[in-house]
Amino acid sequence: MREIDIKELETKELYQYLTSSITPRPIALVSTINEKGGSNLSPYSFFNVFSIRPPILIFSPVNRTIDNTKKDTLINISKNKECVIGLVTENIAQQVSLASSNFPSEDDEFMKAGLSKQRATAVSPSLIKDSPINFECKVNSIIELGQEGGSGNLVICEVLKIHIDEKLFDSQNNIDPLKLKIVSRLGGSWYGKTNQESLYKMSKPISKIGIGFDHLPVNIKNSSILSGADLAALASVEKIPNKKNTTSIEKNTKEKHILAKKLISEGEIKSAWQELL
Numbered sequence: 001m002r003e004i005d006i007k008e009l010e011t012k013e014l015y016q017y018l019t020s021s022i023t024p025r026p027i028a029l030v031s032t033i034n035e036k037g038g039s040n041l042s043p044y045s046f047f048n049v050f051s052i053r054p055p056i057l058i059f060s061p062v063n064r065t066i067d068n069t070k071k072d073t074l075i076n077i078s079k080n081k082e083c084v085i086g087l088v089t090e091n092i093a094q095q096v097s098l099a100s101s102n103f104p105s106e107d108d109e110f111m112k113a114g115l116s117k118q119r120a121t122a123v124s125p126s127l128i129k130d131s132p133i134n135f136e137c138k139v140n141s142i143i144e145l146g147q148e149g150g151s152g153n154l155v156i157c158e159v160l161k162i163h164i165d166e167k168l169f170d171s172q173n174n175i176d177p178l179k180l181k182i183v184s185r186l187g188g189s190w191y192g193k194t195n196q197e198s199l200y201k202m203s204k205p206i207s208k209i210g211i212g213f214d215h216l217p218v219n220i221k222n223s224s225i226l227s228g229a230d231l232a233a234l235a236s237v238e239k240i241p242n243k244k245n246t247t248s249i250e251k252n253t254k255e256k257h258i259l260a261k262k263l264i265s266e267g268e269i270k271s272a273w274q275e276l277l
């Protein structure tokens, strides 16, 4: 393990460690207006949702490391207290990257990045027409996290309106991640796609309380074959099932654990338990 003392790090190195570790991050494409009414558009991956009611999104423009100046988005928002946050999908990711260039404040970054505006209904900055999900927000507060280059400024946004492309919904009225195709930011120049290959479903014990690892029989918990994920699946049952009387071929412990592992991978948790009991 590499142990890193923060005091010995340059801001550049700290940035590298933090942004390559805390991954993947969603990207907010933030639309604001300057004092003259001109549009500004920039991506921010220090971004997430932090409250449902009130609906709160937070993103953080950090002070420029070169000269400790504030980014245009922050300057605009400090005065105007409004923004639109669009989500970044595969089809617009390259244009979003272009929008992150340090264009002069007076340049319209929608034009620079070849993205289209649409009038918002509750706030003055424009919606990003090319993004399938837009949030119209008022800025409740800005929290400065430091005074130097690299210091973040938490922009706490309350969502007033949400715009979602109808095409994204599945038959249950949920947003289908395979239709959304959201793009995420990782370290350096790495980005993540959201497609069939990168997605999987994991059932979780919502309505029932699992027994937990501590209640697994010792021989199962100490198995050299079953992984942590396998044990978690077994520990998700409400109680250890009773052994059913079946006429199956005698197996040794290793064979039982191998078969149980296979059954768990197929989602057959009850059958896996029967093999292990």
Ligand SMILES: Cc1cc2nc3c(=O)[nH]c(=O)nc-3n(C[C@H](O)[C@H](O)[C@H](O)COP(=O)(O)O)c2cc1C
Residues within 6 Å of the ligand: 027, 040, 041, 042, 043, 044, 045, 046, 047, 060, 061, 062, 063, 070, 071, 072, 073, 074, 096, 097, 099, 100, 101, 102, 103, 185
């Ligand atoms: C995908 C992506 C994510 C970014 N995330 C952030 C971020 O979270 N915070 C930040 O300060 N800069 C971030 N940047 C850099 C800003 O977008 C860049 O500094 C931009 O020029 C700021 O524009 P503005 O001065 O018009 O606000 C990101 C850049 C890209 C391409």
